Amino acid sequence: MTVSEYIFDFLQKKGCDTVYMVSGSSAMWLTDALRRNEALKAVCCHHEQAAAMAADCYGRTRGVPGICLATIGPGATNAITGAAGAFVDSSPMFVLTGQANSRLIRYEMDTGIRQHGTQSLNLEPIVSPMVKYFACVLEPGDIRRVMEQAWHEAMDGRKGPVWIDVPVDVQNKPVPDEMEGFHAPGQAPECMDLSAAAQGLARAEKPLILAGGGVRGAGAAALLARLCQTLQIPVATSRGGIDVIASDSPYFVGRPGSYGDRASHFAIQQCDYLLILGSRLSISTTGYYPQRFGQNAYKVMVDIDQKELDKPGVPVDWKISMDAGAFLERLLGCCAGLEPADHSPWLSHCREMRRQYPNVLPGYAQERPLNSYHVSRLLSRCASADCDIVVDTGSVCNIVSQSWELKEGQRYLISGGLSAMGFWAGAIGAVREGRQVLALSGDGSVQMNVQEFATLRYNRLPVKLFVFQNSGYMLIRHNQHNYMNDRFLGVGPDSGLETPDFCKVAAAYGLDSCELTADDDLESAFQEILAKDGPFVCQLRVQEFGEIAPKIASRVMPDGSLKAAEFDDLYPFL
């Protein structure tokens, strides 16, 4: 068995079934081993950026890491944005790259010469900061330990990407019969008593849970649902945790953040006990005055990453370093026999706030050109529970996250921490048997991975791409309007940047498409699109300068700095 064969054999036995790749000479033996592995499917992308994003979305939607295979040098650097995104969003992923001959890359490592072999870059210093584990495999006999440790790192604790770089001469070398394995450090079993947390939630008058990406996945989300029901507690979700609770759940309050909703912001400021579960409390969740976030509440924060608990900002009363799923399980065990206080007035109040302060206003449906909030809401109502949603970065991410009514079972995938444009192409990896994927993107972001239209077409992927065509970069257009006195640059046709008609681009790539405007019957058009097999591109002619609200507004101070409004004082001001 060669090193390359070992790698794919290992991954396949662990349950991985697909590899997202771009071929290249320096990954030749890796590619061939993949080609010969009958249990693995290869999906060939047209840029490593997309292959990495696809692997990221695969890792988020399965119990195993996604795999990205790329070649040396530029193949590797092209995959960096995707790996960095997986890192900050805690998504398990293997990046496999071909490398120059081991003699050449050793020399690069030893001397710091700019380059020795053609195309090669010494990747270790470059990619190590954005992966949990990096190894350049210089000895065939190391491959077992490397793969075992890489798997452990990708999947254990806070998940994330790992990167295995294999010199071309090592790829085809036989592995020894006997190889050292990796021994994961033993972990002391968790024995923290959580009964105080159970009692605190039960006894509080206005308890609230803020759930984030750490609750992602069927297991933890189901435990969360049980906790809500057991103790009758409402839930708000950060961007990373949008899909942990259905929008029609009686416990769902809303999604706080810079572009959030009033109900969840009020609930956070009114609650008296706040359980922060698997959310890192980024500024885009807490607003700009984290010290006043949930200021009336006793705050418990549960996070698997001690660094997130140590972070300054929100003053947390009790920090618990633990996996959110394990915490929920343990906590539920402490709930038996508890007599929770009557939370129904609080729950009703939260629901009432949600009803009173909708993000999608009734008048939006009549606006011309199309209002993006209206479009997104309507599409969410048309989408079935057996589809997953990939939302790209930019105004579309804010709008859709503020308006999407999530059905139970739907996964909602965004480039959260990194917020990389072009993330729609992650849809390639989100595709699962018997389900379809809706990808929602702005025209500027579609451009960043437009070459992947070819991948959708070739593989007949059941991806419906909805392009919010707002003629450029709408979020930056707002930014330049708000802070630069309308000195626009690089945001639209009047300022240096024009995106194409994506129906024409779709046609050029052999994809079916349609354009929808305010003149169309959107609902029946959406139903028709969603009933189709295979890929489809739907271009929505939306407002080019549509308001994105509610939001935490900022203004420029005399010294040039920006001052933001308070968390519960969203624009438009009440």
Add this chain to the structure above:
Amino acid sequence: MTVSEYIFDFLQKKGCDTVYMVSGSSAMWLTDALRRNEALKAVCCHHEQAAAMAADCYGRTRGVPGICLATIGPGATNAITGAAGAFVDSSPMFVLTGQANSRLIRYEMDTGIRQHGTQSLNLEPIVSPMVKYFACVLEPGDIRRVMEQAWHEAMDGRKGPVWIDVPVDVQNKPVPDEMEGFHAPGQAPECMDLSAAAQGLARAEKPLILAGGGVRGAGAAALLARLCQTLQIPVATSRGGIDVIASDSPYFVGRPGSYGDRASHFAIQQCDYLLILGSRLSISTTGYYPQRFGQNAYKVMVDIDQKELDKPGVPVDWKISMDAGAFLERLLGCCAGLEPADHSPWLSHCREMRRQYPNVLPGYAQERPLNSYHVSRLLSRCASADCDIVVDTGSVCNIVSQSWELKEGQRYLISGGLSAMGFWAGAIGAVREGRQVLALSGDGSVQMNVQEFATLRYNRLPVKLFVFQNSGYMLIRHNQHNYMNDRFLGVGPDSGLETPDFCKVAAAYGLDSCELTADDDLESAFQEILAKDGPFVCQLRVQEFGEIAPKIASRVMPDGSLKAAEFDDLYPFL
């Protein structure tokens, strides 16, 4: 004056006139300062990868660095491939990126937390290995020193990219009236006596110069021409130095390398004095047995980078650490009064070999579908001297570099060391007043930056893109044919990858285009295309599996390793 204003004011005063950019919120004040700087032009690209490659090509064709402006996080990581390419190819370049608030990025730096501010990544460890200088500007008062040092690093010695990262709150801060500058370390004046080299070249029977990227640029190339004439010495060029001598020069022998030509390989093995000038002697230049490269010659190597001189491989007799231009000037000074040996038999012999062993065989013109060598040669004959050529990576780079007849004044730009696919988009930055740019690319590489069709269109750039449509990745197809028994994966429509019809894609982006096949009168079609204003896409239906030759062939040994043929024993074997 704010930090952002200072940056662009500095660059503009140094002679830069264009910035290649993608806008983003975290670069908002940088963008606005650029917008308000009347001496600078902004070209908005649709992906930072292309913006960086455009800046690279700008830096190669002007006396000043190219500038790429990108935003935080994914904007920065998207620019990495372009920066790495500029680094290994010694191209001066400024990458300017927006960064998170300085408080947040400081915290990331201090703690190693995955991320603090949204979108932010601590870039220093990631990009430092591929730039000559990196600074994250945390204090406004540092900006003068940072810019002066960055400029020095980009332009001094072996050129390369520098990277300035500016937190969003610092971007708009005023700079102090008084700021420390940067003091470049004093350099002892070069006083090496080169008369031995002059005498060696003059007295040798069969002297040869191998010129590389270090001779790039009008100044050094003119000195090289004078040296050839003065001492009557033939010149071979590495890939990086293709444009330092016109193909019709009586001193031009050829372009050695893995995909080279017989004349230059024979000349290198026959010469008795080899002056290696600004070429790092990469394996793709020397072949796989560097110890036998120029084995009959006394070898002098001149390189500005001591690390290149220290590199093992070719046994060099005299290593001179010096800029190639300065060396040539000094050397010419030593030639006065020298009586060179009669080199005319050797020169005639070199020219005769060149005549005897052409790369482009007469029969190629009749082949159907089109033979890429024929196409490239013909196009080079149609191209005027006042155009520059950008050649993308892959089989096209090999084919065009083996067949292009370079006219005096033409610049020939490739992604040499990194060999990044998608480099055709660098053509955006190669555009100069009164000249046009011919970009030659394969279909697989066009895909890697296809979004830039929008940039060509919007800016009406005089770029003629010639797409060698060979249905995928031809170089990898050969590789899988030669070494994998035709187990194809990810190289064409039969193996997981299909590229579009680029005439259709061009039309979708509003670009004029045409397709040429073996049925067309190529010469008049080329002349028509080259006479057009503005951008144009020409898709050439070439052979999908056309032979790439001559080349240094390799075969797989029983132990799985590859064994290459000798440098002067090119395939097809004589």
